Amino acid sequence: MKLTLTIRNICNFCLIIIFLLGWNQQANAGELSERLNHFPQWEKLTSVQAAKGDLVYPEWMAGTWEVKSxxxxxxxxxxxxxxxxxxxxxxxxxxxxxxFLVRFVKEQLLQEEGVRSPTVGGTPSPITSLKLIPKTVSTNLVADRAFNSLNLARSYLGDKAVLSVKVDPDSPNRQITFLRGERQLVSIVTARATETTPDGKFITSEVFQQLFKGGSRPYLNSVESTTAYHKLSTSSPAIEADQVTAVYLSPQDPDYFAAGSRPVALYRYRLEFFPH
Structure with a gap:
């Protein structure tokens, strides 16, 4: 398979992978919704902040869904x-x-719980101590990134082409998709912002770097994805989303300065979530 063909196929499924990754940074009121309204007149988003922790979703997105993109x-x-x-x-x-299938689950965090040490000789020890025992607690609603990204990748590239997806245990914002032929796609969320509109839409905007490795030369670019999720009063679908993905050149690209802050490609998707 030629490198150019491989990159083309990879780009096809990368375009919406960002909604499956991601601490929420609030954008200026209305900025993200206005951005969607001005498609395709876009410039590089400047109000995002450095991504920290995981992207927290509203409770009405909990569960497993079949997504039609x-x-x-x-x-x-x-x-x-x-x-x-x-x-x-x-x-x-x-x-x-x-x-493809996706799911949103409670984030699992380890919380240390204090337990008194045993007594000595049947009487309380003169020097008591606390023993810290890890306890798993459920907190925020987050995406099951490995599950979601694997299903998404296989829906575009085929089951045999995608071997596995691994999320960095030290950072939910970094993941690697392992492909047949010792190829890899590395995706790193670098910045994000969120917004909740008066009509109940939950809007996210995330910027990430994606690096395709394994061909004769690596391929790197920068992607921004802005998505507005809206809970519906129906169950089929129960949620709909409007998503725009913008592709920007990396500083390593010879056309980087010619492109400036403008995207070189824009894609608009309609996402529909059906209970599974």
Whole structure:
């Protein structure tokens, strides 16, 4: 398989992977919703803050869902001078839904619980001490990143092409997708912001770096994904989302300075969540 073809296929499923990753940083009121309204006139998002911890989702997203993702629009603002690998091929994905399972679960944190040490000779020890015993507690609602990303990757690339997904145990914002042929896709969330609108929409915007390794040369770019989730009064679907993903060139790209703060590709998706 040629490197260019591999990159094109990888880009196809990377475009919405960010909604499966991610401490919430509040954006300025209305900024993210306005951003979605101005598609495709976008510049690089500047109000995000460094990503810390995991992205916390609202309780109404708890559970396992079948997601139907449909590419409904795309744009290459700098074409024909600058076009990303796979953009033209992605036109074939327009209005072609792709389905996969995702789930959102309670974050598991270890909390130390103090227990008094045993007595000495049947009487209380003159020097008592506390023994700290780890206790698992459930807290915030987060995405099951490994499960979600594996299902998403296989829905685009096929079961045999995707071997596994590993999330960094020290950081929920870094994960590696292992592909056939000793290839890897490294995704790192670097910044994010969230917003809750008066009509109940939960909007996230995240910036991440993605590095494809394993070919004759690595391929690196920067991606921003802004998604507005909306709980519906129906169950089929129960949640819908409007998502725009913007691809920016990395500083290593020879066209980086020509592109400036503008995205080189924009993709708009409709996401529908059905209870599973």
């Amino acid at each position: 449909t590419l409904v629009d795309l744009a290459a603002p700098l074409a024909p001078d600058i076009v990303t690998p796979g953009f033209e091929g992605n036109r074939r994905q327009l209005n072609q839904p792709v389905s």
